Amino acid sequence: DSGVTQTPKHLITATGQRVTLRCSPRSGDLSVYWYQQSLDQGLQFLIQYYNGEERAKGNILERFSAQQFPDLHSELNLSSLELGDSALYFCASSSWTFPVDTQYFGPGTRLTVL
Amino acid sequence: AQSVAQPEDQVNVAEGNPLTVKCTYSVSGNPYLFWYVQYPNRGLQFLLKYITGDNLVKGSYGFEAEFNKSQTSFHLKKPSALVSDSALYFCAVRAPTGYSTLTFGKGTMLLVSP
Numbered sequence: 477d478s479g480v481t482q483t484p485k486h487l488i489t490a491t492g493q494r495v496t497l498r499c500s501p502r503s504g505d506l507s508v509y510w511y512q513q514s515l516d517q518g519l520q521f522l523i524q525y526y527n528g529e530e531r532a533k534g535n536i537l538e539r540f541s542a543q544q545f546p547d548l549h550s551e552l553n554l555s556s557l558e559l560g561d562s563a564l565y566f567c568a569s570s571s572w573t574f575p576v577d578t579q580y581f582g583p584g585t586r587l588t589v590l
Numbered sequence: 591a592q593s594v595a596q597p598e599d600q601v602n603v604a605e606g607n608p609l610t611v612k613c614t615y616s617v618s619g620n621p622y623l624f625w626y627v628q629y630p631n632r633g634l635q636f637l638l639k640y641i642t643g644d645n646l647v648k649g650s651y652g653f654e655a656e657f658n659k660s661q662t663s664f665h666l667k668k669p670s671a672l673v674s675d676s677a678l679y680f681c682a683v684r685a686p687t688g689y690s691t692l693t694f695g696k697g698t699m700l701l702v703s704p
Contacts (some may be wrong), residue, residue, distance in 0.1 A: 581633035
C-alpha cells in the first residue's frame with residue numbers, strides 16, 4: 477500500500493457526462509500528479525500540482541481540469557465525456573527529496589464511458 | 591523532448607532463470623531513471639531509481655538495474671525469477687531540470703513460467 481488513496485475505484489457513465497475523480501496524497505506529500513493509462517496511449521502524464529498551485533501540464537485535454545485543495549487532496553474533473561476517455565486514471569504523490577523525488581501511485585480509478 | 595523505449599512487449603522466462611527487461615532512453619543532460627511494476631488491477635509500485643554514481647542500482651524484491659550511459663540504457667535485472675514476478679514493468683525517465691516530469695515507456699509484460 478503506497479499510502480495514496482483514490483476514489484471511486486470504478487466509474488461507469490455515459491457519453492457527454494461529467495465526472496470527478498478524487499485523490500488523497502500520502503501524508504506530508506505536497507505534490508500530486510495525474511496520469512491516464514489506456515491500451516493505445518500507454519501511461520500519459522496529465523497534470524501536476526504542488527501545494528495548491530499548478531506546476532506542470534502534460535497531455536491534458538481542455539475538457540479535463542484539476543485542482544488541489546488546501547488539505548492537499550486533489551480532484552480531476554472530466555467533462556463532455558467521450559468513448560475514448562475510457563481508461564485507468566492514476567494519481568501519484570511525492571515529497572521533495574534531493575536531487576529528485578519519487579512518485580508513489582494510488583490504485584487508480586477505472587473509468588468506463590458507454 | 592525526453593522519451594523511453596521498451597523494445598519488448600513481452601518477456602518470457604522460466605522460474606529460477608535470470609531475467610532482463612530492456613529500456614533505452616533519450617533526454618538532455620544526465621538522466622534520472624526509474625523502474626515501476628504494475629500487478630493486475632493495481633497501481634504502479636516503485637522498484638528503484640538511478641540518480642548518479644554507481645551504475646548498478648539495487649531495488650525492491652531482489653531487482654537491480656544497470657545504467658549504461660554510452661548505450662543510453664537502463665535494463666532491469668534479477669538473478670533468479672519467481673512466478674510472482676509476473677507483471678507489467680515500466681521504465682521512466684526524467685530530465686535533470688527543475689520542473690521536468692516523468693516520461694514512461696509503454697511497458698513490458700514479464701511472464702515467469704513454473
